[in-house]
Amino acid sequence: MKLLKKLIAVLAFAPAMVLASGGTFPLDHAPDRSTDMAALQNGAKLFVNYCLNCHSASAMRYNRLKDIGLTDDQIKQNLLFTGEKVGDLMKTTMSAKDAKEWFGAVPPDLSVIARAKASGDGTGADWIYTYLRTYYKDDSRPTGWNNKVFPNVGMPHVLWELQGVQAEKVVEEKDPHDPSKTTHKFVGFEQLKPGTLSKIEYDNAVGDLVAYMQWMGEPAQSTRKRLGVWVLLFLATLATLAWRLNASYWKEVK
Structure with missing residues (x-):
């Protein structure tokens, strides 16, 4: 019953989360890896290593990962680090008090984030895929990072070691309506510091992570489609x- 209440709360706040993350930056199409078990497994590993430090996925249990081909032993050896059991829910060890003090707000639960971020511009998977690839260095921000999809984001770039550090490239253009004014146009990113992955490798890793988060939002989706x-x-x-x-x-x- 408690789990059901939490899930209802997450869904209730989903529309507000979509509006809060609004922007006009075009979304890239996320690769469809919903049936690629290797991609889903790698995505689960990335999720546990990089996302569960701050976020929870309280509607998901570790043992549900057996649906994507992992065994209990593989889950224990590769995905459990702080004494959790295979049947436990995916929760962060960070307290809500500490999270609010460090980030200004409690990081949202990610159980259904791929569904909550869906909008008229693309799917939730498209939003997350573009979001995780458009972080750039911004010394004016408290965390030192900013994002093209979610301007003035409070979350730091947790995958920066994989992607490296990039800065936005802008050019000045004359305002067509007022020649005395200039506008700044974004034309891409400039790599300041390489990461441990190449651009293609990083994009693939993010694609795997997004595929897992999309699967996590509805683990029975493939079964439902087959039955349908x-x-x-x-x-x-x-x-x-x-x-x-x-x-x-x-x-x-x-």
Whole structure:
């Protein structure tokens, strides 16, 4: 019952989270790796190592990762670090008090974040995929980081060691409506410091992480889709039989 209440609370705040993260930066399309077990497993590893330090996923249990091909032993050896059990919920050890003091707000639960971030501009997966790849150095921010998708974001760039440090590149242009004024146009990023991964490798890693977060939002999605296909086939067969039976019946009546 407690878990259900938490999940309802997360869903209730989802619209507000979408509005708070609003922006006009174009979203890149996240790769579809929903059925790639290796990608989902790597995404789970990245999630536990980099996201669970501050965020929780209180609607997900570690043992549910067996659905993406991991065994209990693999979960224990690779994903449990602070004495949790395989059946425990994915929770952070950071207290809400410390989180608010360090970041100004308690980091949101990520159980259904991939669904909550969906908007008219793209899916939640597209939002997260673009967000995690558009951090840039900004010394004017308290954390030293800013983001093109979520301007003035409070969360630091937790994946910076993988991606490296990049700065935004802008050019000045004359305002077409007022030649006396200039505007700043974003034209891309400049790599200031390389990370442990190349750009392609980092994009792939983020794609795996996003695929896992999307799967985590609805672990039964693949099963639901497979069942849906079989149900539609059954209904189509039933409708065909009913149509032929109806035709046969009225033929005899005539």
